[in-house]
Amino acid sequence: MKIRYAKEKDTKTIKEIWKYCFNDTPVFMDYYFKHKYSRGNTVVVNEDDEIVSSLQLNQYKINLNNKVYDTSYVVGVSTFPEVRGRGYMKHIMEFTLEELYKKGQLVSILMPIDYRLYRRYGYEHCYDQLEYNIDINDLGKLKISGRMHKVNDSHIGSLIDIHNEFLKNVNGNVLRDEEYYKVLFEEIKSEGGHIYIHEDKGYEGYIIYFLNGDNMFVRELYYKNMNSLKSMMKFIYNHNTQLKTVTITSPLDDKIRFTLENPKTTDVKIKPFMMGRIINLKGYLESLDVPKELNASINICIEDNFINENDGVFKIEIRDGKVLVNKVEGKSDISFNINTFTQLAFSYIDIEEALFLNNICIDDIKQDVIDLLKSIFTKKVNYINEYV
Template identity: 20%
Template sequence: MDIKLVPMEDYQQIHRLRDYSFPKKYEGARRADFHYWIEHSTTLGAYDKEKIVGQILVLPLNMMVHGVQYKMGGLGFVATYPEYRGRGVIKMLMKRALKEMRQNGQWISVLAPYSVSFYRYFGWELFFDKLHYTIPIEAFPNFGRQSDNVKRFSFEWMNDEIFGEIRQFHNNHILGCNGGMIRNKAWWQRIERREPESHFIAYYNNENKIAGYLRYEIKDLLFHIKDFYAEGIDAEQAIWRFITSHKASVEKIIGATSVASHFGFQFDQPQFKREITQDVMVRVVDAFEFMKCYPWGEIQQRLFIRLQDPICPWNEHLFQIGSGGHVSIMDEDKVEDQYVLHLSINLFSAMMVGYLSVKDVLPLSGKKIAERTALNWQKALPVSFPAFFEYF
């Protein structure tokens, strides 16, 4: 089996494998969108002679981690033909994908798993608890009546000026959100191709500056919230007033947010259906480079961490984090074990993005450390739960 970057003349093989392996064949705009990402991603194929029998796409994306923007590899469209399963094809593809991400400076990676245990084997870990909500008409929020400055358009009836403001507002907002993904022009085009029936509103504050936006669809008596971003309570309530103004034509509001958002707390009737899913996983690809960019907090004494990562041997070191967040690799026998935090790459990844705390990972690590060491690690790590809403 030969693992290599897929040349242009084999792109149609990627389409065929995707169409065979996933539930619905791509056609029209969706097929065009997929072809764009074949061309612009690190597209890897497993070849049996001239035939592609397995594939992985690593999309070139950008992600915020505690205020730092990282190049991120979005792993998607992982597939093999059934007659080639059980031969280690995906393992070879995953290892090559990780090497390619490292070479491309993508120190972190995100994927949507079809099997959590499968991707845990390769070092990815859960990092976001998503709250899906269904609000029946009797529980629609009521924030009074007033005339709000909102402007509406859709992909079908486009307003380029307002759409430009929304795109800029979105990324400015994400810059301050842990775990969020920056959307470039190509990503917005992807959303348009995949969800062409989307409508938008932009909310403007008293200074006539955009302070929030909503992307939504209305279908089968459902008001489906796709994006909801607001700066401050005034913007949030104004957007909810717009949503509930559709009360005569919809029966339910559905959407998703972060479990950490305390969603619905300010509603008159906050008792409605909620469901939690865990459908994205994260992995640090290169721990040394990732930690060099990391926004460390208070480092009172040197920190030491030993990582276990059998898939990526370049991560299997004893690392020291010193004053100012300076990261270096240490000799294994230089530090007593009680001062070293021992973690798998899975736990390390979830901890560094804020999903797990030091107290969370210690019982899972299997090794005890000095109480003072644990306290120093707690002070050194930023505290902010991640939220990630994109799919690829």
């Protein structure tokens, strides 16, 4: 068995694995392998001169705790059925984590088909979405002000502006630029979707949606104000002769519920969406901004079974607004595995939740340790909405 990056000759087999495992349409596969696939970011398992397993590391920039990080989004983890159960996934994930560390990336993200598969490799749940399931007739009393336009390339600047305004208070989202939206247009087209932009006093919101039988699935509903939100909800209602229901996904701090005439007839649930992982503990901590007046240090023990550089006791010193981290010998003030540390680092949980989830009594931890960790890790609303 050999694990390596893909070569040009491997593309045909990688497509075959993808098609078998994910059952995507030919149109979507054409889009993906034209616009997203890169053999330089594809890891394969070669057994007896045959490609039997692969994954892709799609590159994004995410805004995490007011810092921008290059990150690998692990997608397409797949193995031919006749060789499953031989441990290829374990080997390909071990190789991938080592490579991400060598490349200098500090964080990684992954959308799991099953959380249990990836927790063992240090990935942990870090992102949720709200999912609304609404009877479309409940939106009938709303009104449209302004106009809706089918999106084209001339709207990209406005889409970026709406995106940035809508997500200004959330954490962990992907930075989007002109090239991002051009590729997104191709993705939505490949899946038979639609994108419209709302204009009233300028461009104020946009909607990405798909028609599936008698249901509309709204992938993104981004807006600058309630006027735009209500207008786009009425736009959804105007499909009432075609559809019975609409499903909308949104950040946890979304305002859709305030537009509903009778919220009790709407099913609203929290939908687990994305996992994250700290790839380089020292590098990530030293990248953070902390209060300049804070001067303190603690020893923290981290258990990481796959990236040796993250495993051990680390002395964290904060001086003059900088974080210094070094691996040391000796006792620790507090201990976490890489999964819990990742949730703290991604601001998905706070220190009290970390202690509770690990059955650690807060009274057993020195208050200055708690205070220092609170100064580094604060809970935020995380949101991300990338699918490949």
